[in-house]
Amino acid sequence: MKLDAKIPAGPIEKKWEQHQLDMKLVNPANKRKYKVLVVGTGLAGASAAATLAELGYQVEAFCYQDSPRRAHSIAAQGGINAAKNYQNDGDSVYRLFYDTVKGGDFRAREANVYRLAQVSVNIIDQCVAQGVPFAREYGGLLANRSFGGAQVSRTFYARGQTGQQLLLGAYQALERQVGLGKVKMHARHELLELVVVEGRARGIVVRDLVTGEVRTHAGDAVVLATGGYGNVFFLATYAKGCNGTAIWRAYKQGAAFGNPCYTQIHPTCIPVTGDHQSKLTLMSESLRNDGRIWVPKQAGDKRPPAQIPEDERDYYLERKYPSFGNLAPRDIASRAAKEACDAGRGVGPTGLGVYLDFGDAIQRLGQGAIREKYGNLFEMYERITDDDPYQVPMRIFPATHYTMGGLWVDYNLMSTIPGLFVAGEANFSDHGANRLGASALMQGLADGYFVLPYTIGDFLARVKPEPLAADHPAVRAAEAAVRARSEKLLSIRGKRTVMSFHRALGRIMWEHCGMARDRQGLQAALQKIPALRAEFWENVNVPGTGASLNQSLESAGRVADFLELGELMCRDALEREESCGGHFRVEHQTEDGEARRDDQRFAHVAAWEYAGEERAPIRNVEPLNFEFVHLATRSYK
Amino acid sequence: MKIRLQVWRQEHARDAGRFETYEAPDVSPDMSFLELLDVVNERLVLEGREPIAFDHDCREGICGACSVVIDGRPHGPRERTTACQLHMRSFPDGAEITLEPWRASAFPVVKDLIVDRSAFDRIIAAGGFVSAPTGSAPDGNALPIEKENADLAMDAAACIGCGACVAACPNASAMLFTAAKASQLALLPQGQPERWRRATAMVARMDQEGFGSCTNHGECMAACPKGISIDHIARLNRDWIHASLRAGRRTATSGDSAGG
Numbered sequence A: 001m002k003l004d005a006k007i008p009a010g011p012i013e014k015k016w017e018q019h020q021l022d023m024k025l026v027n028p029a030n031k032r033k034y035k036v037l038v039v040g041t042g043l044a045g046a047s048a049a050a051t052l053a054e055l056g057y058q059v060e061a062f063c064y065q066d067s068p069r070r071a072h073s074i075a076a077q078g079g080i081n082a083a084k085n086y087q088n089d090g091d092s093v094y095r096l097f098y099d100t101v102k103g104g105d106f107r108a109r110e111a112n113v114y115r116l117a118q119v120s121v122n123i124i125d126q127c128v129a130q131g132v133p134f135a136r137e138y139g140g141l142l143a144n145r146s147f148g149g150a151q152v153s154r155t156f157y158a159r160g161q162t163g164q165q166l167l168l169g170a171y172q173a174l175e176r177q178v179g180l181g182k183v184k185m186h187a188r189h190e191l192l193e194l195v196v197v198e199g200r201a202r203g204i205v206v207r208d209l210v211t212g213e214v215r216t217h218a219g220d221a222v223v224l225a226t227g228g229y230g231n232v233f234f235l236a237t238y239a240k241g242c243n244g245t246a247i248w249r250a251y252k253q254g255a256a257f258g259n260p261c262y263t264q265i266h267p268t269c270i271p272v273t274g275d276h277q278s279k280l281t282l283m284s285e286s287l288r289n290d291g292r293i294w295v296p297k298q299a300g301d302k303r304p305p306a307q308i309p310e311d312e313r314d315y316y317l318e319r320k321y322p323s324f325g326n327l328a329p330r331d332i333a334s335r336a337a338k339e340a341c342d343a344g345r346g347v348g349p350t351g352l353g354v355y356l357d358f359g360d361a362i363q364r365l366g367q368g369a370i371r372e373k374y375g376n377l378f379e380m381y382e383r384i385t386d387d388d389p390y391q392v393p394m395r396i397f398p399a400t401h402y403t404m405g406g407l408w409v410d411y412n413l414m415s416t417i418p419g420l421f422v423a424g425e426a427n428f429s430d431h432g433a434n435r436l437g438a439s440a441l442m443q444g445l446a447d448g449y450f451v452l453p454y455t456i457g458d459f460l461a462r463v464k465p466e467p468l469a470a471d472h473p474a475v476r477a478a479e480a481a482v483r484a485r486s487e488k489l490l491s492i493r494g495k496r497t498v499m500s501f502h503r504a505l506g507r508i509m510w511e512h513c514g515m516a517r518d519r520q521g522l523q524a525a526l527q528k529i530p531a532l533r534a535e536f537w538e539n540v541n542v543p544g545t546g547a548s549l550n551q552s553l554e555s556a557g558r559v560a561d562f563l564e565l566g567e568l569m570c571r572d573a574l575e576r577e578e579s580c581g582g583h584f585r586v587e588h589q590t591e592d593g594e595a596r597r598d599d600q601r602f603a604h605v606a607a608w609e610y611a612g613e614e615r616a617p618i619r620n621v622e623p624l625n626f627e628f629v630h631l632a633t634r635s636y637k
Numbered sequence B: 001m002k003i004r005l006q007v008w009r010q011e012h013a014r015d016a017g018r019f020e021t022y023e024a025p026d027v028s029p030d031m032s033f034l035e036l037l038d039v040v041n042e043r044l045v046l047e048g049r050e051p052i053a054f055d056h057d058c059r060e061g062i063c064g065a066c067s068v069v070i071d072g073r074p075h076g077p078r079e080r081t082t083a084c085q086l087h088m089r090s091f092p093d094g095a096e097i098t099l100e101p102w103r104a105s106a107f108p109v110v111k112d113l114i115v116d117r118s119a120f121d122r123i124i125a126a127g128g129f130v131s132a133p134t135g136s137a138p139d140g141n142a143l144p145i146e147k148e149n150a151d152l153a154m155d156a157a158a159c160i161g162c163g164a165c166v167a168a169c170p171n172a173s174a175m176l177f178t179a180a181k182a183s184q185l186a187l188l189p190q191g192q193p194e195r196w197r198r199a200t201a202m203v204a205r206m207d208q209e210g211f212g213s214c215t216n217h218g219e220c221m222a223a224c225p226k227g228i229s230i231d232h233i234a235r236l237n238r239d240w241i242h243a244s245l246r247a248g249r250r251t252a253t254s255g256d257s258a259g260g
């Protein structure tokens, strides 16, 4: 497979501008002749669908929820970055670019990241114009906060509901186009197959989740904006329906999968309480601005936190990383929590937890100020745990939160299948091996509002709008495959539920492909996953029929795909014999336990190519060149 | 804990529907209400029966998907709490709990506890937006906004679109939902150019979808998991009246000029 990233020539600050000039345009009168299918209407998909429709293309959009307003983006709490430098604290496009490349542990493509930093400023303007109620100062100007891994205040926020407000802005722009008849929205529809005709993405097969009808929609280009695949771990901060199905189907049709092993484990989530648990809840990273993280110095110290005197507490992040302290990047903070717990210093009933303590901040700023900043998060915590964080420190533990890996895309966000574009968390592009806080919302909206609408135009300008016959052999074959798979799942009637398989897979992934990975564990996982998958296809019980709403069938299809995707993640983790960002290989660490990269051998993207059911996938490589930011050991000390 | 559930089961929109009883013998007080449903469903599947269909996604009170009437109250007994954030510790051991879908003619039942809330999307499509095509925006700080108004707008914008307000209202009115959006935008300078047109269009759409009218019961606010205030309804009502008067004046003026 040939990987051409299509990075424009020229100085980094001019690449995007020049590229925009070089791209072909579709004549305004011709735009309505082209149809773009947008799968997923989270931040990336809704913003792309709305903007493409504003430009005049015909758009059909799809999501599995009952309304596009419920996409998982809605749950983002903390904020969105932009290089506005409104705080006059030395921020700039270049600094955001630099921080993001460094934060990603030098495993992202420079040109993409620079463009992201450039358009970040437009995103804020766009959202303000839509009426997104960002937090403001008394003078009426926009407020900012700082976020993990950055030393400037560049994060814009709307209380603890930034994702909600940004998504509603994009959703309203989308609904406006629906009202104008420019977008046809298909809610409660799930993509189950991609239709590729003569090497080009030409359509999708979807199942109407209410009627069970399986149907093909044809288009001149397809956008996948279907979010991340972190639910492979079962317990994660994702919404329950988040899935890897769309990108996995595309992978099996020939789209390369970039860096599947790069997953983000977020340091501040509410710890697991028992076997009934169905998901983990994030406590926004913004809490680390005022909360101090600590564990007892003494292993096995079971005293209540208030009885542990100051000098018997270990504020380990402040101790190990004095210049970033509690704001150390996520991968580093997560691993440090794991280390403390592995050493027997974890707190709470399970010993898998550390304190996030607001005692000092409340004393310094007063309870009112803390309530104003974090009230809704404190409330959420109290609801779930029955503890009052104004009185006792929160208990937190790392949990799976984001996937930096995803479908490989070039500078135009096009996958290795021509006509298939991938946006938002579903692609692998901008975050390298670790994502900094408040940068996923930025990337999703950058892709959807400001990148795709141009690059898709360039693609469409080079192809003729063509109908695709409903009885085209490729369409028939794709539909038949979807039906056969559903029928197979419904016919097994075994002895285990879908959820029990999902939990079992999650346990394997967390144990062997979680916060710390090693050769032996990954090899064990590569034995266990195929065995579990084989059992799934013999012993799963999916009740009901495919001819109506059937939530068991929906999740069975998703888990079946996770059972394959999980294996690719482990394979990628095994081959990447270095530690970088969220990918920590125990064999590759420095004396003081920090990640040790191997730039000689691994300063590249691993882009996996499907080679067929019985054959091992092929690992292709896109070398990463660092022309502007010098490769350096990441240090937050 | 031991819990007994009376659950509304309905195959599809045209099915008559009925209650069925399920026992949950070992419930942990730390479980969320939806995790309780998971446990019941796991058992049903293994017994070869169809699990209870219910909408859910984020399970942290923000997506607005979950929508169950618990013992006659949308989202259950705890104030300002969605069903997914309700924990079993809010119920006594041995409780018998009744579960039903949202009941409103504008929200037809799809299956069991799942209803069709697409009418909400259509209300937004009718006018719940600011027309600001991508690329047309001035600098974000070009337009200072009084903090108090920004905060009030945010209070309204916190609506999660779950529909509990409709389910709680004796008239099945969607006024709180509609007003929350209209009011958010009316409080912000960006929302002014379309303010009157928005109020008229959203209210017209709401009526057209078959929601009842608002007669100030206030049940919506009590049921709202985000505590959205009925003050927003008052604001929309004022805007709607103002818009109607303006429309009247405008027809009158254009009539004059046509005559002159």
Ligand SMILES: Cc1cc2nc3c(=O)[nH]c(=O)nc-3n(C[C@H](O)[C@H](O)[C@H](O)COP(=O)(O)OP(=O)(O)OC[C@H]3O[C@@H](n4cnc5c(N)ncnc54)[C@H](O)[C@@H]3O)c2cc1C
Pocket (backbone or CB within 6 Å): A039, A040, A041, A042, A043, A044, A045, A062, A063, A064, A065, A068, A071, A072, A073, A074, A075, A076, A077, A078, A079, A080, A162, A163, A189, A190, A191, A192, A225, A226, A227, A228, A237, A238, A239, A242, A243, A245, A246, A282, A401, A402, A423, A424, A425, A426, A437, A438, A439, A440, A441, A442, A444
């Ligand atoms: C709790 C939490 C807090 C976060 N906080 C922040 C934050 O403060 N700042 C930040 O920058 N990032 C944050 N993130 C990350 C960020 O929210 C996500 O990465 C981002 O919103 C993803 O957006 P997206 O548009 O790519 O995908 P999503 O919002 O996940 O949307 C996916 C869409 O695809 C659809 N879909 C999926 N599969 C299919 C299918 N098979 N068929 C049809 N449709 C499908 C869904 O219906 C949905 O519409 C947070 C994440 C979580 C979980």
Ligand code: FES
Pocket (backbone or CB within 6 Å): B055, B056, B057, B058, B059, B060, B061, B062, B063, B064, B065, B066, B082, B083, B084, B085
């Ligand atoms: S499941 Fe999202 S609000 Fe309850």
